[in-house]
Amino acid sequence: xxxxxxxxxxxxxxxxxxxxxxxxxxxxxxxxxxxxxxxxxxxxxxxxxxxxxxxxxxxxxxxxxxxxxxxxxxxxxxxxxxxxxxxxxxxxxxxxxxxxxxxxxxxxxxxx
Amino acid sequence: xxxxxxxxxxxxxxxxxxxxxxxxxxxxxxxxxxxxxxxxxxxxxxxxxxxxxxxxxxxxxxxxxxxxxxxxxxxxxxxxxxxxxxxxxxxxxxxxxxxxxxxxxxxxxxxxxx
Numbered sequence: 001x002x003x004x005x006x007x008x009x010x011x012x013x014x015x016x017x018x019x020x021x022x023x024x025x026x027x028x029x030x031x032x033x034x035x036x037x038x039x040x041x042x043x044x045x046x047x048x049x050x051x052x053x054x055x056x057x058x059x060x061x062x063x064x065x066x067x068x069x070x071x072x073x074x075x076x077x078x079x080x081x082x083x084x085x086x087x088x089x090x091x092x093x094x095x096x097x098x099x100x101x102x103x104x105x106x107x108x109x110x111x112x
Numbered sequence: 113x114x115x116x117x118x119x120x121x122x123x124x125x126x127x128x129x130x131x132x133x134x135x136x137x138x139x140x141x142x143x144x145x146x147x148x149x150x151x152x153x154x155x156x157x158x159x160x161x162x163x164x165x166x167x168x169x170x171x172x173x174x175x176x177x178x179x180x181x182x183x184x185x186x187x188x189x190x191x192x193x194x195x196x197x198x199x200x201x202x203x204x205x206x207x208x209x210x211x212x213x214x215x216x217x218x219x220x221x222x223x224x225x226x
Contacts, residue, residue: 006155034214043202043218044156090155100146101204101214103155 002027006091006104013111019064019078021107023091026072031093033074034101035066038088050074051096086111114139114205118217125193126225133188133220135177135203142208145186147177150200150219159201162186173197198224 006023013019025031035047046059048066056066063082067075074091088108092101117136125131137143144163148156160171167179177188186203203217 036216044216046213046215049213088153092155100158100161101156102158103148105155106153108153 002093002102004091004093004102004104006107008107009105010108011110013081013109015083015111016080019076019081019085019109021076021089021091021109023074023076023104024072025074025093028072028093028095030071031095033068033072034092034094035074035076036090036092038090038106039086044090048076081111083111085109114143114207114215116203116205116215116217118203118220120220121218122221122223124223124225127195128192130191131189131193131197131222133201133203133222135186135188135217137184137186137203137205139184139205139207143205144208145177145179146204146206146214147171147175147186147188148202148204148216149173150202152199156202159188193222193224195224195226197222 003026033050036044037047038044048058050056050068053068053071064078088106090106091104094101115138119134146161147159149159150156159175160169162169162179170176175190177186179186200219200221202219204214206214
């Protein structure tokens, strides 16, 4: 069966520090991968998605970036965090071709 | 482009009462529709999905939803709720063709009152 791992579960970082959140998927190959952000009391905002290694599409301009160095690894990064980057970050995967998204357990990021 | 509207941000309901969470979407193309549930500090879990075929879709935990193309709606229902159903519920839509981009509504907080 397929599983998705996302870490860390919680993270507190000062303004201006770098960020690296990692997500890996097991049990499937060539998945579509996604990063969403959920701000407090709000819905989910799609940040990035990837349909293959090295292929990243950005949905919202911001100081975050994403990379997919391996087929089942998706990394969310920032060189300098802002207070507004605080939120709940969710990684997800889907098989190619219209199947549902499967989510990780999320990372609660607090920028102080 | 697609969009999803969940008109009710919060729905309180007594235990064992029925509940309906509303979802309306807009799209110029054929779509897939989904409902997800999110418990506190967790990721989203798929409740049910409509891809094609019967417009009445049954999901996990006793939930069901009905796709109504003429009203562009996909309301979620449960005939009798439990305390454990207290959670955030998200409706989502994606195009049938494309890269699986899922557009979410802003969510409905269901609170079951004992």
